[in-house]
Amino acid sequence: MDENKFGQLKKYLTDYIAVNDEMFSIFCSKFKFKTLQRNEVLLKAGDICSYMYFVKSGCLRIFMLDAEGKEATRFLVFENKFGTAFPSFTLQEPSMAFIQSLETSEVLYISYRDFQQLLDSFPGWEKVYRINLEKDYIDSIKRIEGLITVDAKDRYQLLLSENQMLIKRLPSKIVADYLGISQETLSRLKSKK
Amino acid sequence: MDENKFGQLKKYLTDYIAVNDEMFSIFCSKFKFKTLQRNEVLLKAGDICSYMYFVKSGCLRIFMLDAEGKEATRFLVFENKFGTAFPSFTLQEPSMAFIQSLETSEVLYISYRDFQQLLDSFPGWEKVYRINLEKDYIDSIKRIEGLITVDAKDRYQLLLSENQMLIKRLPSKIVADYLGISQETLSRLKSKK
Numbered sequence: 001m002d003e004n005k006f007g008q009l010k011k012y013l014t015d016y017i018a019v020n021d022e023m024f025s026i027f028c029s030k031f032k033f034k035t036l037q038r039n040e041v042l043l044k045a046g047d048i049c050s051y052m053y054f055v056k057s058g059c060l061r062i063f064m065l066d067a068e069g070k071e072a073t074r075f076l077v078f079e080n081k082f083g084t085a086f087p088s089f090t091l092q093e094p095s096m097a098f099i100q101s102l103e104t105s106e107v108l109y110i111s112y113r114d115f116q117q118l119l120d121s122f123p124g125w126e127k128v129y130r131i132n133l134e135k136d137y138i139d140s141i142k143r144i145e146g147l148i149t150v151d152a153k154d155r156y157q158l159l160l161s162e163n164q165m166l167i168k169r170l171p172s173k174i175v176a177d178y179l180g181i182s183q184e185t186l187s188r189l190k191s192k193k
Numbered sequence: 194m195d196e197n198k199f200g201q202l203k204k205y206l207t208d209y210i211a212v213n214d215e216m217f218s219i220f221c222s223k224f225k226f227k228t229l230q231r232n233e234v235l236l237k238a239g240d241i242c243s244y245m246y247f248v249k250s251g252c253l254r255i256f257m258l259d260a261e262g263k264e265a266t267r268f269l270v271f272e273n274k275f276g277t278a279f280p281s282f283t284l285q286e287p288s289m290a291f292i293q294s295l296e297t298s299e300v301l302y303i304s305y306r307d308f309q310q311l312l313d314s315f316p317g318w319e320k321v322y323r324i325n326l327e328k329d330y331i332d333s334i335k336r337i338e339g340l341i342t343v344d345a346k347d348r349y350q351l352l353l354s355e356n357q358m359l360i361k362r363l364p365s366k367i368v369a370d371y372l373g374i375s376q377e378t379l380s381r382l383k384s385k386k
Contacts, residue, residue, distance in 0.1 A: 066342035074337060087331045096338060119323075130312075130323045137326060138280045140333040144267055145289060147340040148373055149259035180341055 005033055008056055008080055009108060016131060017124035027122060030114040036101035043099040049088035051109040055079050058105025061174065064097045073178040075140075076102075076166060082132065102170065147180065155179050156189045198226055201249055201273055202301060209324060210317035220315060223307040229294035236292040242281035244302040248272050251298025254367065257290050266371040268333075269295075269359060275325065295363065340373065348372050349382045 006028045013019050013027070036042070036058065043049050045065065053060060060077040062085055074097055077083030088095035092112060101107075110118075118125045142162075146155050156179060160167060167175055176186040199221045206212050206220070229235070229251065236242050238258065246253060253270040255278055267290055270276030281288035285305060294300075303311075311318045335355075339348050349372060352360060360368055369379040 064338060064342050067344065067347070072338075072341040074334065074341065087334055090327050090331060119320075126319055126323060127312075130319060130326065133323065133326050133330060134283050137330040137333060138283060140330060140337060141267065141280055143337055144333060144340065145257060147337065148265040148267065149257050151260065154260070 006031075006108075009054055012054070012080060013124075013128060016128045019124070023123075027118065027125070030118060031108040031110050034107050034109060036105040036107060038101065038104050040101045041098060042101065043085055043088075043095055043097075045096055045098055046094050047088075048092055049085040049095050049099070050112055052082055052084045052089060052112075052115050053077070053099075054082050054108040054110075056106040056108060058101060058103040058107075059169070060105065060107070061100045061102045062097050063100065063177075071177055072180075073174060076170070076174075076178065078165070086136075102174065153189060155181070156186070199224075199301075202247055205247070205273060206317075206321055209321045212317070216316075220311065220318070223311060224301040224303050227300050227302060229298040229300060231294065231297050233294045234291060235294065236278055236281075236288055236290075238289055238291055239287050240281075241285055242278040242288050242292070243305055245275055245277045245282060245305075245308050246270070246292075247275050247301040247303075249299040249301060251294060251296040251300075252362070253298065253300070254293045254295045255290050256293065256370075264370055265373075266367060269363070269367075269371065271358070279329075295367065346382060348374070349379070 006024075009028065009031070010019070010024055013024070019027070031054070042051075042053075042060070055077050057079050059079075060083050061073055062075040062077070062083065063071050063073045066072050075083065085095040085097045085099055087093070088097070089112060119129065146158060159175075159179060166178070170178075172183055172186055176183045179186065181189075199217075202221065202224070203212070203217055206217070212220070224247070235244075235246075235253070248270050250272050252272075253276050254266055255268040255270070255276065256264050256266045259265050268276065278288040278290045278292055280286070281290070282305060312322065339351060352368075352372065359371070363371075365376055365379055369376045372379065374382075
């Protein structure tokens with residue numbers, strides 16, 4: 001067992017369930033490791049997403065292109081989180097979204113088939129996955145709340161209070177796009193506070 | 194076992210897992226039944242949501258008030274689905290949203306504590322819940338996609354193709370509000386097609 005490679009994944013599990021070394025070896029054997037280049041595209045819209053990714057370092061961006069070909073950021077996945085083009089991965093149907101590595105990133109990834117097999121057979125994994133799914137679903141609900149009720153300024157303040165790292169770490173273009181506002185509006189908001 | 198009262202809930206389970214009568218009786222014993230009036234409010238923003246609802250007939254609406262006090266519909270829950278003010282119920286914290294019965298509705302409802310207990314102890318329930326959580330999460334992702342990339346006309350067409358019942362059954366005010374467009378825009382889109 002390579003502690004360096006799988007240590008974060010072990011913590012992800014043991015935050016919720018007890019896992020002995022033998023069991024954890026079985027769990028890890030389903031994952032492969034990959035280093036991604038900055039801006040590397042992992043999935044194109046139209047393709048079926050075959051993998052779930054666990055981000056060890058760096059950041060993945062799930063984004064779409066609107067009718068005018070403008071990028072719209074749907075989700076950002078930072079270290080110690082699982083992420084993928086969720087509808088495509090879960091339903092095994094063509095993706096509406098792209099997956100891109102925004103920074104030099106290190107990921108562990110697992111195939112759809114192995115992921116389902118772990119859910120069926122690895123004790124406690126369904127619970128860990130379910131609890132994190134609840135968190136992701138809550139994040140997406142908050143995203144919807146922001147989009148339907150809150151104006152640009154409040155959306156920026158909300159992000160500042162809930163996810164300051166995102167604003168500090170990512171290019172203005174991506175932050176503006178995530179908030180659904182122009183870069184000009186964003187820099188005006190940034191300079192104000 | 195009252196087949197009339199719990200038949201739909203049984204189907205909800207047996208679509209995914211095998212359940213014998215004795216086990217199902219234990220499952221049902223956690224639920225209570227209620228008839229809701231049209232427009233009855235089940236939860237107010239600021240309160241902690243104590244219940245998960247299974248809609249037997251009718252429709253629940255989860256909505257918020259924006260800065261100007263205008264209603265913004267977050268989700269609609271029709272028959273044979275579970276629904277609640279999800280972040281508040283799951284985190285047991287004050288709700289940002291209201292829950293309202295849009296029609297005369299019949300629901301089965303279960304407390305947070307009993308719901309967690311079923312997840313821990315009822316064989317297969319975590320799987321059934323997880324699979325439906327994936328579906329709800331995918332719906333919310335599609336909602337976000339619609340909000341960030343698609344213009345009013347395309348959003349209406351998307352809803353027409355994916356959830357025509359919603360447009361047919363609900364007042365224009367609610368449909369417009371769900372789509373994030375004005376009632377005037379909606380009636381223009383409706384008359385065009």
